[in-house]
Structures are given as structure tokens and as C-alpha cells.
Amino acid sequence: MSKNNQISNWSQTYYSGLKAYQHKANNEWFVMMFDKFLKADGVLTVPNLGKSFTKSGSTYKEVA
Numbered sequence: 001m002s003k004n005n006q007i008s009n010w011s012q013t014y015y016s017g018l019k020a021y022q023h024k025a026n027n028e029w030f031v032m033m034f035d036k037f038l039k040a041d042g043v044l045t046v047p048n049l050g051k052s053f054t055k056s057g058s059t060y061k062e063v064a
Helices: 003-008 008-014 020-037
Strands: 043-046 051-054 060-063
Touching: 003 020, 008 020, 020 043
Parallel strands: none
Antiparallel strands: 043 051, 051 060
16 A cells, blocks of 8 residues: 555544544544644654554554
8 A cells, every 4th residue: 555545544544433524534634734744753643543653654653
């Protein structure tokens, strides 16, 4: 799976049981945060998942 595809389907990867419009909203949020706010050396933390992500889109670490 390409990086762009991983990012555009981010919600489907980490959340199950959501409706299509909920995945769409989650994916739009992640892309916005990723593109506009995440610096090359930064991490994006998603508290309700307990995960942080790097600019490459991979999981950085589990957050307690």
C-alpha cells in the first residue's frame, strides 16, 4: 500500500464499525493535520487510539 493510500484510508485502518461519513471525516482530519501542521521531525498523537504517528504515516509509538 502506498503512503498516500495509507493516509487516505487512515480511519479504516484504525477504526472499525464506523459509517462511511465518519471515516470520511476522520480521513479529512488526519490529512489536514498531516499536511498543514505535522513537521518533518514531529509526531501527531491521537489520544483515543493511544498512538502517535510520524510524517511518514507510520506508528511512532504507543501512548499510555
